[in-house]
Amino acid sequence: MPLFEAKDLHLRFGDRVVLESVSLAFEAGQLSGIMGPNGAGKTTCFNVLTGRYKPNRGQVLWQGDDITGKSPQDIARLGIARSFQLMNLFDEFTVFENIAIALPGTRRRGHDMIAQAYADTALVDEAHSILEKVGLAGRANDEAKSLSYGARRALEIGVALACRPKLLFLDEPTAGLGSDGRARLTDLILQLKGDLTIVVIEHDMEFLFSLADEISVIHWGQVIARGAPAALKTNPWVEASNLGRLN
Amino acid sequence: MAAARTVPSFTPAMLVTWILFATVPFWIERVGLYQYLGVEILIFALYALAYNLVLGHAGLPSFGHGAFFGIGAYAFGLAQSNIAPNLWVCLAVAAFAAAIAGAFVALFISHRRGIYYALMTIAFGQIFWFIAIKAHRITGGEDGLLKIERLPASLGITTFNLGSNIALYYFVLAVFAVVSFLLWRLVHSPFGRVVKAIKQNEIRARFVGYDVWRYKAAVLVVSTTLSGLAGGLFAMAQTSAFPDVMSLHYSGYVVMMTLVGGGLVSFWGPVIGAVAFFLARDVIGSFTTGWMLWFGLSFVVLVLFKPEGIAGIFAGVMKGRDKIVPRPAAAPQSQAR
Numbered sequence: 001m002p003l004f005e006a007k008d009l010h011l012r013f014g015d016r017v018v019l020e021s022v023s024l025a026f027e028a029g030q031l032s033g034i035m036g037p038n039g040a041g042k043t044t045c046f047n048v049l050t051g052r053y054k055p056n057r058g059q060v061l062w063q064g065d066d067i068t069g070k071s072p073q074d075i076a077r078l079g080i081a082r083s084f085q086l087m088n089l090f091d092e093f094t095v096f097e098n099i100a101i102a103l104p105g106t107r108r109r110g111h112d113m114i115a116q117a118y119a120d121t122a123l124v125d126e127a128h129s130i131l132e133k134v135g136l137a138g139r140a141n142d143e144a145k146s147l148s149y150g151a152r153r154a155l156e157i158g159v160a161l162a163c164r165p166k167l168l169f170l171d172e173p174t175a176g177l178g179s180d181g182r183a184r185l186t187d188l189i190l191q192l193k194g195d196l197t198i199v200v201i202e203h204d205m206e207f208l209f210s211l212a213d214e215i216s217v218i219h220w221g222q223v224i225a226r227g228a229p230a231a232l233k234t235n236p237w238v239e240a241s242n243l244g245r246l247n
Numbered sequence: 248m249a250a251a252r253t254v255p256s257f258t259p260a261m262l263v264t265w266i267l268f269a270t271v272p273f274w275i276e277r278v279g280l281y282q283y284l285g286v287e288i289l290i291f292a293l294y295a296l297a298y299n300l301v302l303g304h305a306g307l308p309s310f311g312h313g314a315f316f317g318i319g320a321y322a323f324g325l326a327q328s329n330i331a332p333n334l335w336v337c338l339a340v341a342a343f344a345a346a347i348a349g350a351f352v353a354l355f356i357s358h359r360r361g362i363y364y365a366l367m368t369i370a371f372g373q374i375f376w377f378i379a380i381k382a383h384r385i386t387g388g389e390d391g392l393l394k395i396e397r398l399p400a401s402l403g404i405t406t407f408n409l410g411s412n413i414a415l416y417y418f419v420l421a422v423f424a425v426v427s428f429l430l431w432r433l434v435h436s437p438f439g440r441v442v443k444a445i446k447q448n449e450i451r452a453r454f455v456g457y458d459v460w461r462y463k464a465a466v467l468v469v470s471t472t473l474s475g476l477a478g479g480l481f482a483m484a485q486t487s488a489f490p491d492v493m494s495l496h497y498s499g500y501v502v503m504m505t506l507v508g509g510g511l512v513s514f515w516g517p518v519i520g521a522v523a524f525f526l527a528r529d530v531i532g533s534f535t536t537g538w539m540l541w542f543g544l545s546f547v548v549l550v551l552f553k554p555e556g557i558a559g560i561f562a563g564v565m566k567g568r569d570k571i572v573p574r575p576a577a578a579p580q581s582q583a584r
């Protein structure tokens with residue numbers, strides 16, 4: 001049984017069909033890639049999988065349980081975290097607090113109105129270990145909004161990691177990063193791979209083909225190809241997409 | 248191993264505020280004012296602090312908060328004549344009644360944001376105000392609920408008579424100190440931090456697992472509870488309760504106090520604002536009946552040029568002093584949205 005499965009998802013916005021019978025399956029411990037041209041429906045697909053939108057039809061299964069239509073917070077609490085293509089941080093918080101607020105340890109105490117939020121050294125350590133992972137250890141006390149673009153990208157992933165997920169969705173984590181940033185991100189993902197099940201939306205073929213165990217290609221709201229990177233390399237859709245002909 | 252990140256429970260600003268207020272009865276008459284003004288200021292400072300939990304801390308624009316203050320005032324008076332003429336019971340009833348009303352409103356508005364939230368709070372505020380005026384048999388309508396007594400504060404071993412304005416002032420100060428301390432703890436508690444996170448980014452807060460709705464409802468209820476407590480104290484101070492404090496323009500006063508004082512940037516801003524408001528009323532008011540015009544104008548100027556309020560100006564002055572030491576250039580600002 002796959003860890004996470006989507007069956008026959010349909011989604012319309014008004015009379016515009018954005019997802020049409022999308023079926024996906026992600027195996028535990030694997031890194032799956034999703035690619036496709038701009039406007040194909042990749043982010044929308046993540047939005048359905050993580051509870052932002054309810055599909056008009058179809059099912060989302062987590063470890064075999066139907067979680068279709070559950071709220072983002074319920075899905076997050078199952079151990080499913082995501083990062084955002086358009087960065088979505090707590091801008092006025094420090095880098096530290098962006099991470100700390102997302103930790104399950106903080107969430108469990110969320111009803112506590114008297115104790116200090118970050119008095120627990122174990123929790124602070126946990127936040128710092130995540131900052132170290134994403135390369136922001138030195139920036140803990142800076143406001144999130146003061147960070148450079150690349151650092152914000154790293155924090156975006158850090159916040160998702162802070163949820164202690166079993167399954168991590170990353171929406172175009174390399175977008176806008178230079179080669180340095182990409183290399184660092186590749187290292188991070190390789191380090192996370194194995195402990196976590198990861199699904200990455202990515203335009204960068206090289207990045208995806210070197211990391212993914214399996215790739216799905218989405219176009220016009222449909223999964224038009226699916227397979228191992230080696231097998232997909234010769235797929236005419238992928239070639240066309242790679243050459244930018246699908247845009 | 249990293250150190251715990253804590254804030255002190257007692258800060259210099261807190262102690263200075265408390266001590267300054269404690270000295271007020273000794274000099275307020277010498278500067279040409281009167282003891283009752285101190286009582287009013289403290290009660291509204293308490294109310295504004297409670298209100299700022301919603302406006303400044305949670306970023307929820309509630310413009311009908313007067314309803315909860317008024318409900319507290321009526322509940323205090325009604326409890327006195329119908330339940331027990333005991334100070335603690337009556338204050339508890341005042342807070343509880345405002346909590347129930349707050350929970351009821353929260354049920355309807357916690358899914359809303361921004362302008363919709365604001366409009367709903369105004370609508371509910373008007374409904375409560377209207378009920379207060381029309382339910383003549385309970386509230387006395389426009390004539391108000393009269394003959395509310397200043398009940399003695401019994402502490403088991405001794406009992407304090409709160410009949411005089413000075414005694415009542417110190418009682419209110421004690422309540423103010425306890426409530427401001429608890430609110431200070433609250434904004435640094437896990438609950439307070441989550442609320443702050445929701446203010447900045449409701450969507451992300453949901454995606455890291457928070458039931459945003461519950462937090463927004465809970466913070467409103469905490470705020471209305473304390474507003475009701477302030478209202479109960481006000482009924483006692485005035486020895487009566489009237490519907491006017493529930494009206495839209497009274498609700499506007501607490502918004503002004505909070506913004507003028509700098510509630511958006513400073514925990515103590517609303518207290519500064521309450522002091523400024525009443526001083527403006529009495530000092531400018533002694534020269535011209537149009538004091539509200541001047542206060543209103545200064546409000547407009549402040550919102551236009553210094554949205555951080557008086558506390559913000561103060562912080563700016565303090566920062567200006569630091570500027571003697573050259574500071575490293577700020578990191579480049581990225582706009583990724």
Ligand SMILES: Nc1ncnc2c1ncn2[C@@H]1O[C@H](COP(=O)(O)OP(=O)(O)OP(=O)(O)O)[C@@H](O)[C@H]1O
Binds near residue numbers: 036037040045085
């Ligand atoms: N909330 C919405 N309402 C209406 N249309 C939407 C909404 N969200 C997305 N769409 C449309 O759905 C289509 C798919 O958008 P989506 O963001 O999923 O694309 P994408 O594959 O992530 O593209 P990109 O690579 O540019 O990020 C687009 O045509 C978009 O305009």
Ligand SMILES: [Mg+2]
Binds near residue numbers: 042043044085
């Ligand atoms: Mg996208």
